[in-house]
Amino acid sequence: MSQTPGRLLDACEALLCEVDSVDELTVRRLAAHAHTTPSSVSYHFGSQEQLIIATAERVYKRLNAERLSLLNAAVQKASPNPPRLEDIIAALIGPSVRWSLEPNSKYRVLSHFTSMAQRSREPDLYRPVIEGIEHHRVFMPYFRLLAPWLSEAEIGWRMSCALGIRSQVTRSRSRNEVLTDHTIDFSDAGQVIERIVEVVVPMFRRPG
Amino acid sequence: MSQTPGRLLDACEALLCEVDSVDELTVRRLAAHAHTTPSSVSYHFGSQEQLIIATAERVYKRLNAERLSLLNAAVQKASPNPPRLEDIIAALIGPSVRWSLEPNSKYRVLSHFTSMAQRSREPDLYRPVIEGIEHHRVFMPYFRLLAPWLSEAEIGWRMSCALGIRSQVTRSRSRNEVLTDHTIDFSDAGQVIERIVEVVVPMFRRPG
DNA sequence: CGCCGATTCAAACAGCGTTCGAAGAGTGTC
DNA sequence: GACACTCTTCGAACGCTGTTTGAATCGGCG
Numbered sequence: 001m002s003q004t005p006g007r008l009l010d011a012c013e014a015l016l017c018e019v020d021s022v023d024e025l026t027v028r029r030l031a032a033h034a035h036t037t038p039s040s041v042s043y044h045f046g047s048q049e050q051l052i053i054a055t056a057e058r059v060y061k062r063l064n065a066e067r068l069s070l071l072n073a074a075v076q077k078a079s080p081n082p083p084r085l086e087d088i089i090a091a092l093i094g095p096s097v098r099w100s101l102e103p104n105s106k107y108r109v110l111s112h113f114t115s116m117a118q119r120s121r122e123p124d125l126y127r128p129v130i131e132g133i134e135h136h137r138v139f140m141p142y143f144r145l146l147a148p149w150l151s152e153a154e155i156g157w158r159m160s161c162a163l164g165i166r167s168q169v170t171r172s173r174s175r176n177e178v179l180t181d182h183t184i185d186f187s188d189a190g191q192v193i194e195r196i197v198e199v200v201v202p203m204f205r206r207p208g
Numbered sequence: 209m210s211q212t213p214g215r216l217l218d219a220c221e222a223l224l225c226e227v228d229s230v231d232e233l234t235v236r237r238l239a240a241h242a243h244t245t246p247s248s249v250s251y252h253f254g255s256q257e258q259l260i261i262a263t264a265e266r267v268y269k270r271l272n273a274e275r276l277s278l279l280n281a282a283v284q285k286a287s288p289n290p291p292r293l294e295d296i297i298a299a300l301i302g303p304s305v306r307w308s309l310e311p312n313s314k315y316r317v318l319s320h321f322t323s324m325a326q327r328s329r330e331p332d333l334y335r336p337v338i339e340g341i342e343h344h345r346v347f348m349p350y351f352r353l354l355a356p357w358l359s360e361a362e363i364g365w366r367m368s369c370a371l372g373i374r375s376q377v378t379r380s381r382s383r384n385e386v387l388t389d390h391t392i393d394f395s396d397a398g399q400v401i402e403r404i405v406e407v408v409v410p411m412f413r414r415p416g
Numbered sequence: 417c418g419c420c421g422a423t424t425c426a427a428a429c430a431g432c433g434t435t436c437g438a439a440g441a442g443t444g445t446c
Numbered sequence: 447g448a449c450a451c452t453c454t455t456c457g458a459a460c461g462c463t464g465t466t467t468g469a470a471t472c473g474g475c476g
Contacts, residue, residue, distance in 0.1 A: 028433095120229055175339055183359075247466080248424070256464065418475105418476090424470080437459105
């Protein structure tokens with residue numbers, strides 16, 4: 001077995017974090033960083049795009065592991081009572097928010113990845129990673145427990161909304177700062193998560 | 209005055225709508241469509257990127273005009289009473305949702321634009337368009353009227369959240385369909401807008 | 417007319433991702 | 447030990463990209 005694929009994955013991960021725009025990442029820079037040649041990217045991964053996808057997948061798995069561990073902690077903490085709704089929401093959206101603010105986290109890999117997914121002409125390459133790895137379904141039973149009057153579909157819709165708010169925070173920080181007159185400190189992950197939870201919780205409250 | 213810049217803007221708008229990925233849009237294709245040569249793009253706009261930004265700006269203005277006209281309609285309809293909260297929210301997020309679903313609208317220009325803004329190494333080129341043209345501040349007084357217990361910053365934060373949910377719908381349709389078990393018809397703009405309004409309204413209700 | 421700025425265009429340039437073919441490394445078989 | 451075979455590496459080349467350059471052309475104006 002060659003160890004070049006592994007070195008390419010590592011190089012890709014490292015370079016994606018250093019880079020401001022994803023098209024500063026070239027096969028030639030990648031190859032140099034991994035001590036190999038441009039053609040080995042195509043050889044081992046099929047294309048540069050697929051290498052980036054594989055890199056993102058690896059990072060996604062770590063992010064999701066953190067989500068799950070927060071979820072389990074929330075469940076443990078409250079056991080045998082049902083977990084707090086606030087904790088479940090924070091487990092869902094917290095890691096993304098936190099990673100996006102930690103300067104040395106690998107979050108840049110994910111934001112480059114999602115921006116590539118949007119502009120790709122081969123959405124099928126990305127779909128499995130976006131829909132499969134982020135298996136939000138693990139959260140479903142706990143939301144159902146806390147809001148049994150909502151169907152699975154209704155809960156899924158509210159999770160989508162929560163994730164949309166999360167993305168707005170991680171993606172358009174400067175725009176948010178303008179809209180909120182700089183009164184929210186968007187560099188304080190804890191505060192931001194709290195604000196998101198505060199806005200999402202009412203979506204799961206019993207109506208009327 | 210030359211009429212080439214105008215033809216380039218038109219060509220860029222048309223091609224951005226036809227294209228799946230923004231890097232299918234090349235200066236050579238642009239030039240051919242506008243009956244000119246590749247170098248005229250750089251000559252008139254500085255770069256291909258700036259041409260795309262100018263194109264998006266033009267489309268953004270139309271989208272915002274539609275928002276404002278919906279806002280005014282909502283105000284007129286209720287006058288002299290304050291407008292309905294639901295109508296204000298629908299005016300804010302409705303046009304994007306509707307455009308993103310109309311096959312012949314120019315929404316593709318905007319989604320290509322935002323995905324470019326994310327991956328650009330010159331964010332300053334995009335900032336004025338993103339923060340300036342979308343002058344959401346017009347909505348502020350009406351929200352304040354309807355939720356006087358919220359500060360401007362609090363309202364701005366909730367508007368951000370609403371826009372985030374809107375983006376989630378216009379961007380990740382397939383992911384939403386999976387999460388909601390295909391029980392929401394994301395191709396029905398009216399229904400989608402209604403669902404968003406339904407989730408956003410509680411954010412503006414008096415706490416407690 | 418003569419001039420001058422504005423505009424057009426073909427050619428060239430440096431960079432990109434990928435493909436190709438030859439060379440090398442390692443392994444199992446005769 | 448020698449051969450055959452696959453897996454891997456690598457440099458050269460290909461076709462494409464956006465931009466720059468310099469010469470040609472156009473349109474008014476003194």
